[in-house]
Amino acid sequence: MADPRIPAASNVETTVLGADEIILNMGPQHPSTHGVLRVKLRLDGEKVVGSECVIGYLHRGVEKIAEHRTYQQFAPYVDRMDYVAAVSNGLGYCEAVEKLLAAEAPPRARVVRTILTELQRIASHLIWLGTHALDIGALTPLFYCFREREEILKIFEHYCGARLTTHAFRIGGLQYETYDGFEKDVARFCEPFDKRVDDYEALLTSNRIWLARTKGIGVLSAKDAIDYGATGPVLRGSGVKWDIRKAMPYAAYSDYEFEIPTGENGDTFDRYMVRLEEMRQSRRICLQAVEKIPAGPIMARIGKVLKPPPGEVYHSIEAPKGELGYYIVSDGTTQPYRVRIRPPSLINLEAFDKMVRGHLVADVVAIIGTLDIVLGEVDR
């Protein structure tokens, strides 16, 4: 007896297969789905006429765990969601709890948070670029991107001891003071970075084959992007100029000058250009921030035991993948009543079916890559 709560219809198996149609399974173990994602494709010859993403292979019950941890104890868990960009996850969570506590991190902490988050944005986009290019067949950009990412990870390691799951921030500010030479290291990374992005562009942007593989592939119109709730480069690639750093500034973003790149056609190529340009703008922010980090305390006075007053808050930040939101309900105790995380990758993945229909099987991999999903975030 089928469970009535589970919808029976699916894009793939709902109707009888047509004459030439087959169902192809890109299983959870697959080199190009960037994690454990299962994609069921319904093919008419070579063309995709329906698709369905089966997720949940990486579900770890993070939101349920949150109900049984104190606010500070839960902070390391959020790093493991979008494990490629752990620092942003931490920023979103800490700021959300600070909002709940009606506290604010001191200016120095806010600036250092901004610098580290922007470095993390660059690192996340570098992974995206390397793996996306690798899926499409360009073997070399991956190694160049990882070379740059190595520099950023060294800075993180020097700062907080970890490269990947950093737990860099604390609720109320920072735990660690920046090390001696932090500004110099960041400046030394950012200086030649513009030229490095030029190198990646030289390899890809004007390459005929790259253009043939990305232009017109996976088009998402602006209306569809807004309807699906897509955010981040997926939304901006479709031409919608929406970035939370400008619309509802947090941390220290309102102090710095930067542009929001947008695309026009909403295809893979536009999202590629948006993310490349975002890397340049992040570098710009870092250089501005690092010139003048205000002196002062790094931690707000909020006490060791956090007992936010009962209430709820929704706070979102512009993570590298899109709008990462935290909805926290507090019941007055040291443990949250409910933490709901808005994962940008999952919401963006909803648009996958729309984007992939009508394309050939070889484009599916390019489209998954251009959505830049991390299964840790999709499944939590």
Added chain:
Amino acid sequence: MTQMLQTSLADLKPFLLPLIFAVAIVAVLPLIAGYMTLLERKVMAHMQVRLGPMRVGPHGLLQPIADAVKLLLKEDIVPENADRLVFWLAPVLSMTAAMLAMAALAFGPGFQIADLNIGLLFVVGIGSMGIFGIVLGGWASNSHYSLLGALRSAAQLVSYETAAGMAIVGALLLAGTLSTQGIVKIQDAYGVWLIIAAPVGFFIYLIASIAETNRAPFDLPEAESELVAGYMTEYSGFRWALYFLAEYTNMVVVASIATTLFLGGWLRPFAETHAFDFLDWLPPVLMLSLAGYSLYRAPKQPVLIQKLVMVAVAGMFVALAVVLAGPLVATHFLGIGAAGSLIASWKGALHGGFWFLLKVFLYIYLFLWLRFTFPRYRFDQLMRLGWQFLIPISIVNVMAIGLGLALHRQWGWPRGLSLILMNLITVAIAAALARTGESKEKGEAIVGEFWGSGRDA
């Protein structure tokens, strides 16, 4: 009885030299193909800002041997319902076709297995038999996706073979003969390599040969192991090694065809101009510099055995240098080798072989370079490129060269002028064709202004 034995021995005599060459080539070829894999890994690594194999042997020099031993010792897995005869036959067929094609290639004057008067056609024809290895391999794997991948790969091979063949025909019009020895001798007589007379043909052949050997950017059938498993999936151990070796041997074969036809075969650059005779000293000098580099790196190796291997490698290069310099020293300083003598033919063979291998190496380096620079084409884009661009251009090329030759022979135009004119016309037609192809692909995609007239949401 002795009479019959004598006549049969006399019959067998002409087979002796080709047999020796054949054994030499068959013995050496897998080694060369193996070292080509090492070369590829090193070149790939250096282009990707890393080092590549460094541990097995100094600078990874013994890596191919380690890989070969490993593959020989692996378990031989045959899929359950696979057809055993065909499963065994397919890689053997691939390798046989690739090796057999080497039979008509000329590495030096008189230095080849068989000087057929249809030499080039033989190489191309036998090379095309490699398709069976792919198709039968995909079928024998008893997997739907293997079969589709194999058929796709075969379709790609067949399409680009047409373009390659037409490009070769264009150059053959200028060469006038199919014999590989004859083609190089003609280039010697003209004084200029055929790439200068038929550059469009060379570039068409370059692209078509990359597609022929299933190399990136045309390697979708074998690299798209994401959705459609390539034909090689079910093969493991030595069978896979055979396929792999067959692919690299095919690369050597197409490089050799291109070298023979377009790059002057075994001729030294400016073979006829005596002002450039100093180039004759390039082979031994190159070998000596490689030996010097090996000796320089020897003390930097971490382990004693690696140091010794480096010194041995240096010694090998020195020996090669001595062998290559021998006839030169004899002719220039000792005055013994007159033209036509044994020493002169020794020089011809050795130096010819060296120049031939150098050009083959440069052509293959181009293959490697392209592999690590470009993304790969989707299959339909690949077929469109072959059928709607390369084949029309190669046909236009043949007609243009024919017209050029006719202008020269019938109407007495100077040969250089008519050929240059015809090549320019071909290039113009190619550019026009490329532009229409591009605009058809892009359709109405607007390359919008980047900072976006995006709506503020």
Added chain:
Amino acid sequence: MLDRIVFDFFAGIAIVSAILVVTRRNAVHSAIFLITALLATAGIFLQLHAEFLFIVQIILYVGGIMVLFIFVIMLVNLDVALHQLQFRRQWWLGLLLALALGAEATAAISIGRSGLPDSSTAPPASVLDPNTELVGRVLFTGYLLPLEIASVLLLVAMVGAVVMAKRRT
């Protein structure tokens, strides 16, 4: 002497392969043996100094037509054919017809043998131009019209195939 051995080798392979083509159940095996039969025939051409025919046999017949056969065999579901009943009832009629045909062929060859050209009257291969040039010269001068007609025929076939494939989609 060597000629004899080489000829026997190729002819033997051709005959055995031909027999295997018609006796195998598995269609792909039949195709493979057909390829060997064709290659053996090509070898005989080579022995007769008809190099052009040799290589054209390989490029066109083996590399073109047999590839087509194999594509079709692989795309068609052959498991059905493998288990079908063979026509074995009228084996005596088949035998009778084969014998009659064989007798007829033997009679024809032995009676008409004197009319066939043999190697003693033909000029030795070494004084002739290479086979390719001879064939080319004859094709493009004496037989130009049939050549052009054959080309047009092939073109029509190609265009027809493309049109038929497109109409399905």
